[in-house]
Amino acid sequence: MSELVPGGNTPLPGGILTLRVPGPFDVSALITDDSGKVRGDGDFVFYNQPTAPGARLQGERLTIDPPRLRTGASRVTVVVSPADPTTPLGRLPAPTLHVTAPDGRALARFTPPRPQRETLLLLAELYRRGTGWKLRALGQGYADGLAGIARDFGVDVTDDHTTPGTTPRATPGALPGGARGATQSATSADAADPDGFLGLVNPARAAAGSPPVSLDARLSSAARAHASAMAARGILGSGTPDGISVYQRVIAAGYPYLTVGEHLVSGPRTPREFVEYCLSAEQSRHTLCDPVFSQAGLAYAADGRSGTLYWTALWARPYSPAALARTADEVIALTNAERTAARLPPLAGDLLLTTAAQAHSADMVARAFYSHTAPDGSRPWDRAAAAGSTRRTIGENIACGQRSPAEVVRGWMDSPGHRANILKPDFTHIGIGLAGGGAAGTYWTQLFGG
Numbered sequence: 435m436s437e438l439v440p441g442g443n444t445p446l447p448g449g450i451l452t453l454r455v456p457g458p459f460d461v462s463a464l465i466t467d468d469s470g471k472v473r474g475d476g477d478f479v480f481y482n483q484p485t486a487p488g489a490r491l492q493g494e495r496l497t498i499d500p501p502r503l504r505t506g507a508s509r510v511t512v513v514v515s516p517a518d519p520t521t522p523l524g525r526l527p528a529p530t531l532h533v534t535a536p537d538g539r540a541l542a543r544f545t546p547p548r549p550q551r552e553t554l555l556l557l558a559e560l561y562r563r564g565t566g567w568k569l570r571a572l573g574q575g576y577a578d579g580l581a582g583i584a585r586d587f588g589v590d591v592t593d594d595h596t597t598p599g600t601t602p603r604a605t606p607g608a609l610p611g612g613a614r615g616a617t618q619s620a621t622s623a624d625a626a627d628p629d630g631f632l633g634l635v636n637p638a639r640a641a642a643g644s645p646p647v648s649l650d651a652r653l654s655s656a657a658r659a660h661a662s663a664m665a666a667r668g669i670l671g672s673g674t675p676d677g678i679s680v681y682q683r684v685i686a687a688g689y690p691y692l693t694v695g696e697h698l699v700s701g702p703r704t705p706r707e708f709v710e711y712c713l714s715a716e717q718s719r720h721t722l723c724d725p726v727f728s729q730a731g732l733a734y735a736a737d738g739r740s741g742t743l744y745w746t747a748l749w750a751r752p753y754s755p756a757a758l759a760r761t762a763d764e765v766i767a768l769t770n771a772e773r774t775a776a777r778l779p780p781l782a783g784d785l786l787l788t789t790a791a792q793a794h795s796a797d798m799v800a801r802a803f804y805s806h807t808a809p810d811g812s813r814p815w816d817r818a819a820a821a822g823s824t825r826r827t828i829g830e831n832i833a834c835g836q837r838s839p840a841e842v843v844r845g846w847m848d849s850p851g852h853r854a855n856i857l858k859p860d861f862t863h864i865g866i867g868l869a870g871g872g873a874a875g876t877y878w879t880q881l882f883g884g
Contacts, residue, residue, distance in 0.1 A: 438544040438558075438571035439812060441793025442820035446500075446560065446567045449536030453496045455529050455557065458521075459514045461496055463489055464587050467506045470755070472587050476504070498560060500567045508562040511572075511587075515554045523549035523575070531557050533569060546573030547800040568822075570789070574796065576690065631732045634709040635722060642723035647749065652689040653731025657746040659683050660698075664744040665735035670700050673873065680746065685871035690753040692761060692868075693837050694875060695721045697747040705732070708745050726751055726838060753870070762788065762866035764839040769856055769864065769880070772847055776857050784883060787865025790814075790821035791830075791881040795867035798834070798877045806830055814881060825863065825883030829855045834874040842878045860884040 436444040455461050462480035465488075466472055476486055484491040488503035489510065498510055514529045516522065523529075528548040533541045549555055552575025559570050627633075627649055636646040660683050663674040673679045678686075680696050697718060702708040712718045727749040734745045751757065763783070770780035794808070794817055801809055812820070814830035831852045836842035846852035855861070867879040 435540040436542040438542055438569075439793070439808075439810065439817065439820050440546060440571055440573040440797050441789045441817060442544075443568050443570040443789075443822050444542050446533075446541065446569055447535050448501075448566075450497055450499045451536070451541075451560070452534040453498065453512060453558075454494050454532045454534070455512075455514055456494055456532075457529060458517045458526055459494070459529050460517050461491060461494060462513045462515070463491070463496055463498075464511045464513060465489065465503060465507050466509045466511065466587065468508050470509070470587065473504075500560065500562070510560040512557045512559065513554060514557050523552050523555060529555065529557060531571075533558075542569055544571040544573075546571070547797060549575050549800075552576055573793075573800070575800070629705040629732065631705055631709075631730070634706055635730065638709070638713055639723050639725075642725075644723050644725040645728070647727055647730045650689065650729040650731055650750075652687040653684065653729060653748045653750060654733055655731070656680070656683040656687040656689065657731040657748050658733035658735070659687075661733045661735040661744050661746040664698070664700070664746070665737045665742075668737050668739065668742070670698055670744065672696065672698060679873045679875075680748070681871060681875045682873065684748060684750065689750065691750045691870045692753045692757050693726055693751050694870060695724060695727065695749040695837055697721060697745065697749075699745045699747075700742055702745060703743060708734070708747070712747070721749060722747075724749065724837075728752070758868070761839060761868060765843060765866045765868075765878075765880070766864055768839055768843040772843070772856055778857060778859055779862075781861060781864040781882070784823070784825075784863035784865050786821045786823040787818060787825070787863055787881045787883050788867065789865070790817040790823065791865040791867030791879040792869070793817065793821070793867065794830075794832075794881070795869040795877045795879045798832075798879075799869045799872040802872065804832070804834055804872075804874070804877070806832065818881060818883065823883060827860050827882075827884035829858060829861060829882040831855050831878075831880040831882075833878045834872065834876065836876065836878060846880070855880070855882055858882065858884075 464472055465477040479486050479489045479491050488499045490497045516526060528545050530545040532543055535541050544558055554576045556572045556574040558572050560567055639646060660680045664670055667675050681694060684691060684694055697712050699708060699711055702711050712722045728751050731748045734743045736743055766783055773780055797808055798804055803809060807813055815828040818828050831846050833842050833845055836845055846856060861882040861884040863883045865881045868876055870876045
């Protein structure tokens, strides 16, 4: 039996496979083709729609018969959520996936890092590889729950409204674990601007040649929580005595980000004074005018003892698979520019190395560590092998806190050990991973192979 780690995979035999997740969880499945998007309601398998061609859900057991899936299907993603939608996953034990062969043999088991603020978890996926099928461990959580599924899989979210005295109806496409009436964040959550913040910020961004930002209610909520925490203790900083960083507050507010920046300031008495302060120094002006950001949130709170105002402004670009891929490609392009300058051949992107690198970045965020060695003892070459890579030489660079590909590659090149990996002649391939939400913001991984 294979004990999988995030990003690890294992081949599957032919025949009907049984997947089981015991415990207080709802299990569901999304059936997709190579586009990664569902075609319609028939691609959902959950408690209100327990069957689809080649798939059947019975309680905690999901059976999959790959040859009988609908035409064009190449992937089945297993989703878990709390059976009680009012209970966050972080209050439950980590779900464990058990996969059984047609003859009853245990094939694989996967327990992801224990979720924290996530409300839905992509536990694993079955995917077609050539004429066979494989299982890949994922462990990817969504703090924004249904909105994250809608964004990544093209789910058409429908709000079930129950009139008093009527029986709730099953709505095709409504997923379990918070889907009942939980459509608030399925579209961008625009925030009001009572302080006239955008009227102060967007002209400055326009003068710098950057597009305007819009306010997002989730970012404003995270900013409000952080400003209040700073004011309560009279302490200015990205981390506060409650042990939560400003970046973790963004994720907790249900805003998965690709990149994030912040202004943490005390003293200004009005939004205008705050923006003027942010524009007064080169580094803080760069953050306010950075073209990479598309959304923002602002809040302030008063220290009850001194009356000093503590301000938090958050700037972000929301996560999407396409934006993640573009960012990874930019890291590769900048890395190859350094190799070209050193008269070395460029590195080719490698899907398996990318899978392992992305899993490590996500793992560092989920399990709150920063190291080449994971808490389970796995090292870069272990993770590459678990992802299916057979490359004989493996190297890894990691970083945290940088906000852009240019910043992270520049940091690596300024460090002798990281620079040596980037310019190592033996390496021929590369994978990039990045994940946001840890104590230090964004966590980056470069995984090299040769």
